[in-house]
Amino acid sequence: MTQGLLFEEPNCDVRRIVISDAELTYYRQAFSIDESQQFMRELMANTPWRHDEIRMHGRVIPLPRLQAWYSDEGAKLSYSGMHVEALRWTDQLQAIAQRVKALSGLEFNGVLLNCYRDGNDSVGWHSDDESEFGPNPIIASVSFGAARDFILKHRFRLDEKPVKIILESGSLLVMGTNAQTHWLHQLPKRKRITEPRLNLTFRNIYPAG
Ligand SMILES: O=C(O)CCC(=O)C(=O)O
Numbered sequence: 001m002t003q004g005l006l007f008e009e010p011n012c013d014v015r016r017i018v019i020s021d022a023e024l025t026y027y028r029q030a031f032s033i034d035e036s037q038q039f040m041r042e043l044m045a046n047t048p049w050r051h052d053e054i055r056m057h058g059r060v061i062p063l064p065r066l067q068a069w070y071s072d073e074g075a076k077l078s079y080s081g082m083h084v085e086a087l088r089w090t091d092q093l094q095a096i097a098q099r100v101k102a103l104s105g106l107e108f109n110g111v112l113l114n115c116y117r118d119g120n121d122s123v124g125w126h127s128d129d130e131s132e133f134g135p136n137p138i139i140a141s142v143s144f145g146a147a148r149d150f151i152l153k154h155r156f157r158l159d160e161k162p163v164k165i166i167l168e169s170g171s172l173l174v175m176g177t178n179a180q181t182h183w184l185h186q187l188p189k190r191k192r193i194t195e196p197r198l199n200l201t202f203r204n205i206y207p208a209g
């Protein structure tokens with residue numbers, strides 16, 4: 001039984017991060033320490049984690065993270081050439097989505113959960129600009145657990161320095177207009193980190209065509 005999902009509005013420190021051609025907004029404590037610990041514990045235990053593999057240069061390679069995809073009916077996700085069947089929203093995920101909406105005004109029809117078991121888990125350079133996310137996707141990223149470096153680099157302008165944001169437990173990062181079209185992002189390995197981290201990227205999927 002989940003407790004404490006109806007919490008008071010957090011008094012949240014909001015920072016607009018100015019990068020060329022795109023908008024990022026960082027809400028440092030979108031979730032309190034207690035809420036973050038509770039969500040971390042419950043999501044770790046209750047999520048049916050997938051450990052997918054990708055085929056690269058004729059070899060099958062396990063992804064360096066665990067994942068789960070939740071959405072409204074019909075919002076199918078495909079990545080690395082796979083179609084991922086959606087799970088239905090849980091009370092916890094709806095409560096987290098409500099907080100994202102209360103802070104940012106944004107609503108989404110799906111959420112991808114990533115579990116980085118420790119600092120050996122990672123996600124490489126990419127942007128979430130697949131056609132199913134629409135022409136200029138806005139993505140809201142919630143983090144619980146170990147703080148990890150999140151790095152962005154401009155896709156076209158070599159004179160732009162990469163930008164590092166430390167995504168702390170309980171934070172919300174909104175990747176706004178042009179963040180996917182003009183920038184790539186990654187979560188690099190950090191061998192000294194031994195604790196797990198969960199990340200939830202809220203997205204909107206549009207029907208094919
Ligand atoms: O874990 C993160 O902070 C980023 C995850 C991500 O970029 C993704 O799932 O597309």
Ligand SMILES: [Mn+2]
Nearest residue numbers: 126127128185
């Ligand atoms: Mn991404």
